[in-house]
Amino acid sequence: MNISLRKINAIFILKLQLFLGNLSLLMIPAMAIGYVVIFKNFFPANTVAFKALTLNMGILLNIIMGGIMFGAYPIAEEKEHHTLGVLMTSSINATEYFIGSLLPALLILTITNIILVPLNGTSWNQVSIINYLIITVICSIISILIGFTLGLFSKNQTNAGVVSLLPAAIFTLVPLFKGFSNKISHTSDFLYSGVIPRFINQSLFKHSYSWSLFEVSVLIAWFIIFSIVLFYAYRYKHFD
Amino acid sequence: MTNNPIIEVKQLYKSFGNEPALNNLDFSVEKGEIFGFLGPSGAGKTTTIKILTGQLNQDSGSATVLGSNSQHFKENIYEHIGVVTHDSGLYENLLAYNNLVTFARIFNSDKKSIDPLLKRVGLYNDRNKLVKKFSQGMKQRLILARAILNRPEILFLDEPTNGIDPGTTKEIHKLIFELRDSGTTIFLTTHNMTEATKLCDRVALLNDGKIAEIGSPQDLSLKYNKKIQFKVLLKDNESLKLNDSEETRGKINWWLENGELQTIHSCEPTLEDVFLQVTGRKLK
Incomplete structure (x- = not known):
């Protein structure tokens, strides 16, 4: 399969235009920013625990809810308005389409993730920016892949919103509530989104973070699983 | 007209469940002609276009377009094909102009060709309007403009004037003739026999997935006179x-x-x- 950078760029610009005109989608990163700003300014408990909780919530909301919706909505919209078939009969292949669709979503989510740290009152001295970017980018990509898959199985945008809610809630809330019970904590360890609070908590409480083989394996496993699921979902659903 | 088949269909068979939609079709389309597929709703016209454009696989038989088997199309063949079907969509939240710019980027076409094309389909004055504000006729003209942006060698048109007002229909007919005259082969489906008689160099009469007759409208009229x-x-x-x-x-x-x-x-x-x-x- 040939991959054309020109075609990826065409899809990138198209999707960026559509994202920037879609207020429903932009509300999610805006909500993440709003949440962090409100908690920082109206609940000024300047404890590390409070900062970690607020930052975790903002990042998870942006990456999980945002990532899944940024993946699911546009594909559902393409199916609803019959434009996916048009792209496929215009010499765009699946790889070009998915890379071109993923990159603008990733750009918006990553800019939001970068903004969230200073808005939360956390210094970049406390959080390794390299590790932060690696973890948030990989988790965002996995969320977008999950969103793509859900979008392919959705009939329209409303349906995409409905089917996205449950996985988004699970991947957001389980890592946040991991302190409530051992079972939740154990489950969170196996979720890709569980890596985020571990990284933030260790960075803020212990002032250092080191990658574990288990965390790397969890991220790789989720990435591979959803790449394969997406491949088969696209193969059977793209011209529906 | 040269004897140079650009589409070749042999023993094409497709069924949905136990119902055959296409029953061993055989036909070929020569370069530079307007070939009409004429039949009532459910005759198999759209199924044929979907197979010829690689959107659907047949059960048996073969369909060759521009020398490539339609079951094994590579993406780049679509740079030589234009497709307009009844469910061809547009990006409704983009301007008409930006819809075409996107496809100009995909096809690596010169963006300067967009304005003349919009003038040709009568949408130049509406180029900076959101597509969701367009009427059905305007959308159909924009879809047609998009399909010919890459100057395709073959243009597939599935009921291109269905539900369109007479004025727009006339404009679309004019454009189809211009395209044919510039060397584009046109494969057209319609259930409108007046349109087929006016536009097509040859027609195939499709009934229940079979070709009942094939020839020029004039030859068929004389044959059955x-x-x-x-x-x-x-x-x-x-x-x-x-x-x-x-x-x-x-x-x-x-x-x-x-x-x-x-x-x-x-x-x-x-x-x-x-x-x-x-x-x-x-x-x-």
């Missing part, structure tokens, strides 16, 4: 329908010589009549 008749209107507004005979020819000559004849028409069957004769059913 079993009873030669003339319709005349005389000067005193008397209208007559006469069977061909020595006597009729004599009368017509006399009316001509004496200036009694206002109009005269031959009464060969229309494509709809031919379809009815061949299949025993009406087109619509």
